[in-house]
Amino acid sequence: MTFSATNLLLVVVLLLNLFFLATSRIRALIQAAALQGVVLGVLPVLIHGRIHWNTALIAIATIVLKGSVIPGMLRRALREAQIKREVEPLIGLVPTMLLGALGTLLSIGFAEGLPLVPEHRGLLIVPASISTVLTGFLLLTTRFKAITQAIGYLVLENGIFIFGLLLLEAMPFLVEIGVLLDLFVGIFVVSIILHHINREFASLDTRRLASLRE
């Protein structure tokens, strides 16, 4: 049972990835990121069945941070910048989606090449992780608004977190918390920088941020 539930949630994550690339409304992006954060929070409990005290703590911390605190910060930055829509991306919405889908297929093929430990054999974790990383990467490279790039970075971190699930019992608690803390402080500093960009350039469009060149 647990296998099919985990795979189900991973499929949800894959669908969310496609959604990220489809929408250009930033508010919806933040909602989706929050949802993905919650899903990631639930996954560790599902994979390991028995509730060990540190797995539970990590699950709660992930849900709290990725589900509400970080999206809250991003929303506040969005409200301050008074922008609604992402401007026309570098290569258009549909091509990015196609690239995202192609990326997912590639990640599945790539995952085949990597042998897995017997108990993880059926899981979709590696493809999901790589696909999420690629989605985050696409958001970073094709979108222009600074806040969308921050969200792209967040999705990238989620992808890596998914892969981290395989090593949950080996990874010491301190490091997991350290990773989460770093993510939180990262987004906190990014939001401060977004505030300063908005104050200085009166817009979050990173095409203005290209005057340092050779």
Added chain:
Amino acid sequence: MSASVSPVAIEILAAACIALSGVPGCLLRRVPAAGQPTATALNGLGSAAGLLGLVAHARGGDAEIVLPWALPVGRVAFGLDGLAALFLVPILLVSALGSLYGASYWSGRDHPESAPRLRLWWGLMTASMMAVVLARDAIAFLMAWEAMALAAFFLIATEDDQPEVRRSSWIYLVATHTGTLCLLGCFALLAHVQGSFALWPRLASGGSAWISTAIFALGVTGFGLKAGVMPLHVWLPGAHANAPSHVSALLSGVLLKTGVYGLVRVCGLLPDPPLWWGGVLLAIGAVSGLLGITLALAQQDLKRLLAYSSVENVGIIAMGVGLATVGRALGRGDLVVLGLAGALLHVLNHSLFKPLLFLVAGNVLHATGTRRIASLGGLARTMPRTFVFFVIGAVAICGLPPLNGFAGEFLLYAGLLRATRVDPVGWVWAGLAVPALAMVGALAVAGFVKVSGIAFSGSARSSDAAHAHDPGGSMLAPMVALAGGCVLLGLVPSAALPLLERAVAAWDPEIAAGTPSLAQLVPFGWISAMGLLGIASVAGVATLLAWRRPESSAAGTWDCGYARPTPRMQYVDSSFSETLVGLFDWALRSRRASPELRGPFPSRAHFATRVPDAILDLAVLPLLGAADRGFARARALQRGPVHRYVLYIGLAVMLVLLVAR
């Protein structure tokens, strides 16, 4: 000097003393007059100690010491052998005399800010040149080599507020750094073949032929850049023209010789070098000689002319080294002795007459403030003593009999003529090298007749030249010493015999058995005799003329009865050398800015010819410009938006994963 103190130790102490000669000058800045005498005194003391060390070496024989100094890698080893001793003589002499000359030429009063610094770098440069010649370990050699290069850079850039000085010091710096990198590669290969960093080993076999060729190529390029042989001479004219005159004297008199020292050592690496090594050096020498002197002929700036003539002289030295290497390849001991002795004697001679000529140029610059030959004239009458020194230097540099230039070229000719009779292979190069050397000699005569005729004779072409006057005693004293050296070595060339024989023995210890010694190969006695006979006959004819006591009434130059001749009607340097520059135009590519005269009454017109440096202006700079434009296009990588930067990271991961499967 008891034999207990090894000559190397004396040399190192002397080097240390000279190195510190500039320091007191810098410390007591408040008393500008005090710095110079202490610097010159310390320099002189160091040189004297150095010469004493050479005398001790002459008696004591080769010596080597390893200082207990823990370099990060390699060891600080110094050694003194015949070859190093010979190269030390010019370093010590020219440095001491140049410092004496610089005392009043570049005194603390006229140049309060740059004089102390110049003396500091002067001392450091001399000391590091001594260390270069003494070093017996690759790391110590490279350290001394770069210290010398940097000190020379700071000396050249003394007046760095002028853009021309900055440009030429920059070209020098790039050239010298290229040389250092070549040497880096060469010593690394040597360490790979030989296993240790010990210097100037006699390699049984140079590893694979390919590696020994690479060692030779890198060594010749690295040391050739410093010696200033033809294609690698690009930095030399600019550096010599823009440095203070006594610095140019040190540069061309001695710095080029460290490059030659390196060439000689590299050629001595293999016991039986391939024949083409010698051939390449002979060819480089001939080309440097010919094109060097023709470019000198075409120059309109006195110090650039002398700089190009240094290229020519280094070319002649390279021909000597090439001949010696050919001799080693063929196992002909007499060619080795004659070639190397000819080259080394020319090194000694050149380090006497070239600094003399540069100090003459210094006097002229000091008195008239200009280096342009065409605006000088009549200096023979306004600066009689400088003119005498110039004539001595000019006769010596053209290799004309009574003076020392002749002895050096005589050895080279003897060697080349013997080489023409080597039947299997040697005849081609030698056969062509002799006429090349002859032409170089004749062109040198043309070049220095031009300078003596245009710059010194005739009437002054500008007011500066008219008001010139001879400098004070302290500037003339070193010139007397150098001129004396030229005359002495000219009349008694056998004085340098012991020094030369020890150097040849150090270079090629297992010389072919039965090789006659240098004294037997070359009739030094006859050269001295003919020199004295020449002077006697001149004196005889002069007394005959004086006995006749013809009353000589003075009048203006008849000049075919031309009514009012003006100084501007005299021949000018570019017109003097026009025939020869025309003859060599395929190499010189001279530029001519001549006005087109239109209309019945043509307006004021200006005619000028300019000879660019063939290699620098027509090959190196355009090439670098093209590379610059190519790099500019490549810099589009950093165009600014952050997505492109993140894309690079993604691409890097994917490509590496694909390629490095």
Added chain:
Amino acid sequence: MLLPALIAVPLVAAGVAAALPSERWRPWMLASAAAGHLALTFAALTGPTERSLGGWLALDAPGRLVLLLLSVLFAICAVYAVGYLRYRREISNRVFVPCLLVFLAMTTLVACSQHLGLLWVAIEATTLTTAPLIYFNRTPHSIEATWKYLLVGSVGIAIALLGSFFLAYASLGEESSLLFSDLLARAARMNRSWLHVAFVLLLVGYGTKMGLAPMHTWKPDAYGEAPGVVGALLAGGLTNCAFLALLRVFHICQAAGEGAYASRLLVFFGLLSIGVAAVFMVGQRDFKRMLAYSSVEHMGILVLGVGLGGSGIFAALLHMLNNGITKGVLFLSAANIHRAFDSKSIDDVQGAMRRVPLSGWLFLLGFFAITGSPPFGPFVSEFLVVTRAFAAERFVVGGSFLVLLLVVFVGMGRTVLTVVQGAAPAAASRTSYRDGLLTGLPILVSMGIVLLLGVHIPSPLESLIRAAATLLETTP
């Protein structure tokens, strides 16, 4: 007990500095914390290797080397920062000083950590603390530089984290852990394809933090806009932490028998970095950006040295020391020149030797040092790299290395000499900034160290480097 103290002292000082209200006294916290840290470092270096926090923190030979460099460089920069901040009163240093101290703590953590995950957390923390440092000048350019630094740096570090997980998972089923000792023990049995992908990801990840090409794009902007003292710390300190991480990963790869694979990649990235730096340095109009490219070049040299293996590793470690201190000299003297002319472009900045003689001369000597001129330290290590390249019969690598060094010299020389020589152009703005004791002495001291490293390396230091090199070569 020493290691936690090494990390705690800066953190406590950061807390106190944040609390301290007076702008004048806060910089002195820097100097005192640096002094304390230096003392503790020497105590830790001379003492036995102490393990604490359950074996996660331990100072092995490479760690000691990096810690020593960090501590010395921070002490130099701290003294300089006191003088610098006294001049820059118009901007509050309430954020600047604490961030610097946290930066020191985190880099010390990197040097001591024996756990790949903990090391990652520490490096990520350094990225976040340096962002406000780069933003110190509050100009639009510095915002752009900070944004690029943060984004590219974070993406790079995220890839490194993914690589760490791949590496942990490579031992397939055995109780996977990220402690170096465990990883080394299990290295022989690791799965090859997991290991290859892990190494590539770690190389690109930490390569981004080191500034290897093509991941170097953030460096010219960040170092160009940050104040000189931050540039010195980043170029001399942070890059070496990332290099330490790469060294440990390379060690694991070698233990797993994949040394050849890893070396080929390192040599490729090394030469690529030197080449890209050379191309970008020619015709560079801004002397701070030029120093950033010089840092890219020297990171390439470090990686090239390690890639060549054998005595190349000793050369790389020695070069890490030489490069760190020389970069300190260059960045700090460049900062003085920048303040004296209030401009970074070589069109306005000329004749530095006349306006700020001490900084001008040190900038010129630093240039000679960094381009490998003999009397100074970097020459020895670069010569060893060339010797190793030829000893390993890799003539093409050695030859192209020498050619690229020449191009770098030409590119850098043109900029430096224009800045240093000649007379100040008439249009140049006259500022009141001149060489002071606090802003001049530290550069002089570090120049002395560079000269010392070139002429005579003290034996304890040499044995430390030798130990680090042998440790990295021996597979358990």
Added chain:
Amino acid sequence: MTGTLNLLAHVALLLVLPPLLLGVINKTKAWFAGRRGPPLLQLYYDLVRLFRKDMVVSTTTTWVFRAGPVIGVSAVFLAGLLVPFGPFDAPIAFPGDLVLFAYLLGLARFFTASAALDTGSAFEGMGAAREVSFASLAEVALFMAFVVLVRLSGALSLSPMLHAPIAGIAGGLPAAALLLVAVALFVVLLAENARIPIDDPNTHLELTMIHEVMVLDHSGPLFGLVLYGAAVKLFVLAALLLHLVLPVALGNPLLDWALFVAGVLALAVVVGVVESVMARLRLSHVPSLLIAAGVLCAFGFFFTLA
């Protein structure tokens, strides 16, 4: 005993005979032109007249003006001592004296040209420029000839080298080489002594002169020295060339000396004939003539290798 006699004869001839050569040349040219021409001893009369006259010295000159002719004569005289006359050895002979011979000519050229420039006149500058330019090409041909002779004779000193043809070099290629070298040396002789076709000694248009224009301002004894020096130089080069044209030794010293004098005078007649038959070359063509002489020697050099 005969050695010192030959030495005395050598020196005597070197001192006395040269002016006669120019007399013979002028006589031949006059005979060609169908006029009586100046007496054979005309140059001796000129020299005596000049040595008795006073001289006018320009104010712009220095000691170099006087040194030019003095050093010119003594250098050429010394060069004469090196060249063997006829089958007899030269008074001074040592390995490598051919280099000294050439460089003595160079020394003479250096000072005569400097003396010319010393007067500061435009014409003399022109003459000096042409003199040193063409001399550099002539010297290449001279040395190339020496290299051929060294290859053939195997000796490094002038005396044994020039006596090799007398020793009867076998026919075939070496003889051809000697012929080429002889022609080249003849051209060099014409160039060094300002004879037609390189330079016209009797022209009055300064723009076309080379040697004559260099001595415009010399007068009195100095001019005498110049003329005497030119004559000695012609005599020495003729003696050098004679070894290739007339490599004959009769064994009896008196007859040999007579044969030598006759040979030299015959050469003077040949020069006179050439001057009467040819016109002066355009100045821009002179370098190609001298280069042709050098190429001839190069061909000779390649012949010696067979």
